[in-house]
Structures are given as C-alpha cells and as structure tokens.
Amino acid sequence: MRKSDTGVAVQRIRVLGRPTFGGLVIALMLWLPALTPTLIPRMPATQAGINAVALAMGYGIGTLIGLCLRLVLLRNGRSVARGVRRIGWIVLGLGWLSGVLLGAVLWLTWQNDQRRLMGMETVDGLDAVLMVSVSVLGGVMLVVIGRLIAKAVLAVTRLSRRLLPSVPAAPPIGLVVFFLGTVLVGWGGWLGITAFANATFGSANASTDEGTVQPGSASVSGSSESLVPWGTLGRWGRNFVASATTAELGTFHDADAELSEPVRVYVGLDSAGSASERAELAVRELDRAGGFDREVLVVWVPTGTGWVIPEAADALELLHRGDTAIVATQYSFLPSLLAVFMEPGREIESASALYSAVHSHWSDLPRDDRPKLLLFGKSLGTVGVEAPFVGADASESIANLTSGTQGALIVGAKRTNPIHSQLTRERDQGSSVWQPVIDGGLAVRFLSRDPDQPALSQDWPLPRIVYLQHPSDPVPLWGIDVLWRSPEWMDQPRGFDVSEAASWYPVVSGVHAAADLIFQLDTPPGFGHVYATEYVEGWASVCPPDGWTDADTARLEEFLYSEPPSEEQP
Template identity: 30%
Template sequence: MLNKESRPDGMIQVLPSLFGALSPTGVLLGAVLFAMSLTPSMVPRGPEIQGALGGLVFAIGYLISYLARSVLRWLGLRPIFRPSPALLHATYALALVICGFGLWMGADWQNSIRKAWDLPELDGFATTFVVALALVVAVLLLFAGRLFELLAAKWHLRSARFLPPRVARGVGLLLALVIFWAVIDGIAFRLALRTIDTTSRIADLVIPPDLAPPSDAATPGSPASLIAWEDLGRWGRGYVISGPDRDDIAAFWNAAARQPIRVYVGLTASGSAEDRAKLAFDELMRVGGFERKYLVIATPTGSGWLDPGAMDTLEYMTRGDVATVAIQYSYLSSPMSVIVDPENGIAESHALFDLIYRHWTALPAAERPRLYLHGLSLGAFLSQETVPLLNVFGDPFQGALWTGSPFLSEMWRMVQDRRDPDSPAWRPKFGNGSLIRTTNQFGGLERFDATWGPIRLVFLQYGSDPIVFFDYSLAWRRPDWLRSNRAPDLGPDMRWLPLVTMLQVGFDMAVAVGTLGYGHDYAARHYIPAWAETLDPAGWTPEIEARLVAHLRDLTPR
C-alpha cells in the first residue's frame, strides 16, 4: 500500500513504501556482487562470515543501483522504455543464475586457499546456511535503506513548505542522515561497544580459583611486588607465571642459565598511563631488569596478550639473561581496537619508553643491557609510533622485532612504498638492509649484502595476513601484492575485484587468527630466525636454530 501526502502546491506526492517491490536492476547488481564475494580472498572463510559478507555486498549493489537512478531523476532524465513483465522476470532469473553459480563454485574457491595453507579440503559449502544468513542481512539493510528513504522524503515535504524544491530535498536528505547517524553511532554502535568493553573488562578481572599468586619475590604479583596480583589482568597473570624457567633453558643449552624476568602492569593498576608506566619502571628496577644482558620493551596486542611464540623463543635464545616489560592499555582485541581507537595505548608506550631510555642512556655503556623493542599486531604499530628515531641516533637502542604490523603503520607503509622495485610488496627489500629488513615464513633476511648499522629493525609478516595488507584503496586499485609475484601462502585463485576485495579483506581481519603459521597467527618457528637476526646472539648457528625450532615445535598460543 502506497503512502500519500499533500505537497504545498496541492499535488499529491507518493511516499516511498517500506515493503514495495524491489528494483530488478538493483537485484541484478546485488547478485553480481554477491557472487563476487564468494570468490577466494586472503583467509579461508566459514559460512557465518561468508553469509554476512554476502548479504552486505548484495545490499551495497542494490544501493549503487538506487543512487544511480536517483541521480538520473535529479538530472531530469527518464527511462527510455518501461521494461515488460517478461524482461523483469528474466532479470530476476539471471540474478538467481549468477548467485547459483557463485554458490556452486564456493567450495572450490575456498579450497584453493585451504590448499595453500595445508588445510584439509571442504566436503561442502553449507550453501543453505550461507544463503539464509545473507538473506537476513540483506533484508535488514534494505529495510533500513527504505526507512531512510521514507524519512528523507517526509522531511523534504515539510521543508518544501518554505524552501525551494531542490533545497528542501537537500535538507530532507541531510536531516535523515543526521538522525540515522545519531541512532547508529550514538545508540547502536556505542551500546555494542560498551557491551563488548564491559564483557572484556569482567573477563579480565576474573581470577580462576586454581591460579594462585606467585611466591617468587622477583615475579610481579608476589607479596614482595609493587604490583598486586589482581592488577595484572587476565593476560598479565598468565604471562608472568608462564614461559620457560632457568631449568628448562639450562636443559636445552646443557649449560647454566638465568631465570628470565617478566614485568607486566595491568590496566587496573593505576588510573593514568603515566602512573602505569612509572609502576612498570619501578618494578623493573626492583627485580634488577637493568642488570640483564638484554632488555626488551614489549607492547602487547589490544587486549594485553603477549605471544608465547615470541616471548618463549626470546628467553631460550638469550639463555634467560633477559628482562621484558609490558603495559596493558586496553581490554579489546586488536581488530576491535583498530576500529574503535587505534591510537589508544600511545601514551603508555611513550611514557614507558621515555622512562626506560632516559635511565638506560645514563648508565655506563659497558654495563647497561642491550635494549630492544617488540610488538605484535596493534602492539607493533604502537611500538613504532613510540620510537623517535631521529632523537636516538646519538645513543641508539640496539633494535626491534615488529610482527604483523597493521595497515595503520606509517613505517610499514613507508617500507612497502619505498622498497626495491625488484622485491615484492609482501616481503619488501628496503634500501641496502643496514637499518631495516623484512622476513616471513619463507625467509628473506639473507637477501642483503650490506652489514647491519647500529640499529637492527626487523619486520616479520605473513603474505596472507589481512591485518597487514588491508587498505581502503583496495576498493578502487589492485594492490602490488596481488600481482604476478605473490606470496606462496596467498591462494592462487584470489583476484582483485573493485570494492568487493576491500570488503573481503576487511572481513578477513576478523578471522585471521586460528591457523598457526598463516594469516595473523604467527608461529614460534618463524619468530626464531627473526629474533636471531635482531639480537645477533653470540655463537648462534643454523644447527642451534634448527634444534630450537624442533624443541618448540609444539608451542601454541595460550
């Protein structure tokens, strides 16, 4: 049933209907984008992600068609002919055929990625679930679009009583945008964010009954510590009591070893970033962190997690003569933190680096530890933002290992953009390799003839990591990493598709963790050569490296 309302000139205007017939052009374009969304991208997608993505791109295709028709109407252009019922039916049938073809090919397309990742092939594609979820998402979005159109039309009519027609139409559109933005951002998004934050905060505070505070005075959370057990947070508590001890390390080396130092400050330990940094520094001083051979400032992921693949390998390689210090800055996961507030944590990172670097430079050069930085994912971005490279060349720290640097990183983007033209974007070769080198699970550190300078900056990234290679320009430009020379862990059937590829890789970020050694899930065996290049430990040999890789083969994230 049509909604009618009187215009100021006495004419009757038909308002948009919430439940009117669908545009055949919009349905056809939506079907084309839906089929494109089923093509392979960087990460294997389950039916839940695929259904949500398919429904979204169908709605976007319909929106593009609607906007094109609206522009033509605004220009005063009318269709040359009115399609017959037979042509309409043929258009809908063609849309079904296109969707059916995409669904029929879906399993093969996903298996092309799974083969590159050494995963077992899918027996089926869960077509019914994908279609049902895509329909739900598409219907909800189309309904929201109709509601927006109706709201804009009503405000247009009200404004037309005292404004020129085109101005009134613009006012109606603007007011509808303001109302929708207020509802989506001010209510729905913020409510979802508060729910996620509250849930994550509660999970961070819960202490399992079988997890007792440490008794060792050198461990944060112990009775002698400056940091209460409750203030370490979920990941901090697990971090400080895990990892290899001196006996484990000594057994590997068949020689004496030291007990590694792990300092961690949770988000609840203090109300300000500066106070948390000062607490971490004081605790590091208390346990003798500056008396070790190696000192590492580790920036965790968004939720505060530190990868044991990185930390455990570091402690084995340094024979336990290492201290690491870290501060939690959020409860949210890195993908969520990237969306909500990617710069949250910069204050903590800056404050901690300044305190440690100032004290470190005041120590006699022959007696102070070798100073390094480390970060994974959002932690890598924050660590890079912390480093005032131009201010430390007078007394430089020794180096950094940055893993899975997200697309937000200006330093990572600079390395890609200014790489040697003969090197691929997924493993760029920067300059002569005396300052920056990049590597992945297939190597890359051996490509340089120049020797290292005073600072060693090593980037570890997988070619199939969407968090590293996402970019908004994927919507209109094919990236270099999708050209002929592509990473071995990138599916061979992935193709660049305007707009669709950006959405695919965006959805891939949400499911990039789960297959160790691929995507955004970094394995200990790949950290080992990267740390060896960063630290340059004395006496390190390929034989020792192979033995440590075998020793930590079963190490998985915890």
C-alpha cells in the first residue's frame, strides 16, 4: 500500500465535523439493542448512560471497519460512487429516525412491564424522550472525546516520524510513547481515586451516626466492660452493637417466654493490628460476653465497609428469643465495589482467621455445651464465608461445610465464588442456573420468592446450607464470559422476575452487565440484590427453633417488615 493511500484514508479523522458512515451504521446497530431490559429496571438517566456508551463504542468499531474498507478500495484504485453514497446516507438517516422512535416506544413498554412486576413506579413518555435525547447527546460527546484521542495518536506518530526520519519504526515508537503516557496518566488517576476513597470512607468510618450512643450492656462490644474500646469499632460497628434487639424481644414473644439478651461482638480495623489479632481479640471478647454459652453462635462476615445487615441480625435474634451470639471482624472501610479492587483478598484473610479462631475455641468445649455454630455472609462477605471450606468439587465442599459448621446462610453470592461456582456447574440435570438443585436438595438449597419452587423432599436433615438467590440478582448471574456468549440465566425457563425481552448481544451485553452490577440495589426487597425481607425465612430454614412453624415465620415477617426496609447497603 502506498503511504499516500494511508494519508488519504485517515485525513477524515476530525474532532468536529461530519460523522463517518460506517460509524453511524454500527452505532445504530448497538444503540437499539442497548435498550433491551436485563435484570435490573433502569431509570431514564441510567439507560441514557448505557446507550451513550453503546453508541460511542459502535461508532468507534464502525469507523475502524470503514477505514479498513476505504484502504482496500484505495489500494485497488476504486471508490464508492457519489450517487450510491447519497442514497446510503438517506437510508441511514431514515434508519436512525425510525430507530429512535421505535426504540423509545419499546423501551417504555419493556421497562414498565418489568417495573410493574417488581411493584415499582412506572416511567412515562417524557422519560422516554429525555432518555433518547440525552443518550444521543452523550454518545456524541463520547465520540468527540474518542476523536480527540485519535488525533493525539496521529500527532504523536507524525512527531516521531519528523524527529526520527531515518528510523523505520518511528510510527510504532510514537504509538508506544503515547500509550505509555496514557498508562501513566491512568495510573496516576487510580492513585488519586484510591487516595480520595481512603480519605472519604476513612473519615466516614471514624464518624458516629447521630443517635448512636455507647451501649451499657455487658453483652455487646464497646461497653464499659468490653475488651474492645468503643472508639475503635468504626461507624458500622458502633451502629451494630448499639442496636441489639433487646426491646423487640419482649414485644414479639409471649410474656411467659424465656428471653435472653443477645450477644453482639464486633472488632473494628482500629481494634487490633492484623486479621489474626482481630480474630483472637474477637474470641476473647466473645468468651467474656458469654457468647459460647448461647444456643446459636454465628460467625458473620460483613460487607466491605464493615456493615452488619441489621435486618438479618434482628431476624436471627428474634427467631431464637435472643439466645444468640454474633461475632464479626472488620476488614475494610471501603464499599464492596471498591474493596474488591483496592483491597483484594482482605475478606478471605479476615473471615478465615475469624472462623479458625472461633472454631478452635468452640471445639475445645464439651460437646454437649457447644452452641450451634453457623455462618453468615452477603455479597462480598460470601467470599469469606466459603473460603475455608473449598474442596476439589461440590461434594467435597459441601462435606467440608457440613462437618465444620451446623449451617450457613449465604446471601447474594458472587458468581466467581469457588463453592457457588461448583454448585452451579455441578447442579442436577434440568435445574436452572438461577435456582440450582444439588443432590436433590439433601444439604444445600437455593431459596427465592419464585412461586414455582422446585419440588424437593420435606425431609431436610441438619446441618443445612441455604443460599438466598433471586433470579434477578446480577451478582451471582453476570460474569466476564458475557463478552463472548449468552449467559445461562437467559435460557428457558427464566426466573419469574426476568423479562422475556432480555437477549444477548455482542459488546452491548457487557455494558448491560456492568450497569446491572453497579445498580444492583435499585429494586424493592425481593428482587435484584435486595434481600431485606427474606432473612426470617433464611434463618428459619437453616436453624429453626424447636416447634417453629411456617405460621411463626409469617408472623415474625409481619412483625419485622410491616414497613418494607430498603437495605441500603453502605
């Protein structure tokens, strides 16, 4: 190919000016599918952002394809006739006009169908118009940014050619210099984000919410008798120990019921220097508070910030009349979405150390005097729950769990969790990926609000492992493989809360997955990643008190959830 051909082909790259034909074609081909629903209903602003990204990505791909075709034509001394180009532009303009109008109508229908199913407020025609307008404008802005980057690459390449005219590799050297600069800028940006996150959430961790006061009960950490100072617990630790369900116990249970004061043990990041030291302190504190004398003892792995889900803790304590102990150690003050990238593995280290320390002390107790040892984790916390028990396959992992504990409640597990992956991969034939059945539900069961639960045996021996998992929860269902194949949750039959209009598209589905994971909590309880109203059923399934019935479960749920909680995860 002649050097002049390349120059002619790339001279159309302008920051402002007429768009490329190929770019607009592929942009439309990605913009329309981006409107389809997936697992989480979207607000107009969210959908506009998704479509803007899809438009820009499509434009970039289409422009690159068009450039390659243009180079081929130039090499062969050919070009597209002016009349053909004119007709093509007219057809493309009509295509975009009809696509935008049709897309707005379809998006409105799809979103409202999904929203009505989940009991959410619907969107209207004005929302659709604003969404379309903002998505196109946002896409154009991203395209302009892309053109600026392309111009910068060309400028560096030309500069390297002028500075090194006798070096054949001058253009590649220019590209290398450009991308090295981009990497350095990105690395600097990452350091800045990390510093900002640590400063912001570190400050939040050091704060105390209004109305949260140091407890006086010896049964919880942070009290005057505690081995763990109140000031070291962190924001969510202080909230947790200060809100034990002592008052609610007398309200829910009969006057003649035998009640106990719940034990809540929490060790913050500032309470000890390392994960192992925090675990050892937690065991000493648990022993001091009488946690090993309770009927039920739960090793609890919090979310990234150190948050212990109040709805889940309250459900456990009310279920067992307060004869419970919860022990947790903080491993981060960053939200889970940041902690998983900025502090990878911290949840595993912390949870493994805590479980090992608690289990060691628990094993030394006389067998008849031991509490029932349970596990709990949600989202990022589930990684830590599973970590000490991973075996070569699902059967070995289940055996490890049932021999090392008396049960576990695992909520919204990450798809990449080793045991969750084994259970999903090795599920019984015919069961779904969103509600897998393993060995007929002998030890492990997946529960959700799906009205069509799999028919499993009523004989469910202890110990029991329960996964709460919604068909519309993106955390256990989206994975990196969506970039090259359709996810299994799109197979038939689908979950009761999953739209039939959801489909897999190259590139677009990757954007959909990222958006669903970011907005995983934008649903009412019972959908998405929000499990706030299902902890009673979860605990009653894992470890029911003697004589507990389904009617008791319904009564406790009504008591706790007369006003549906939001479970706004910090």
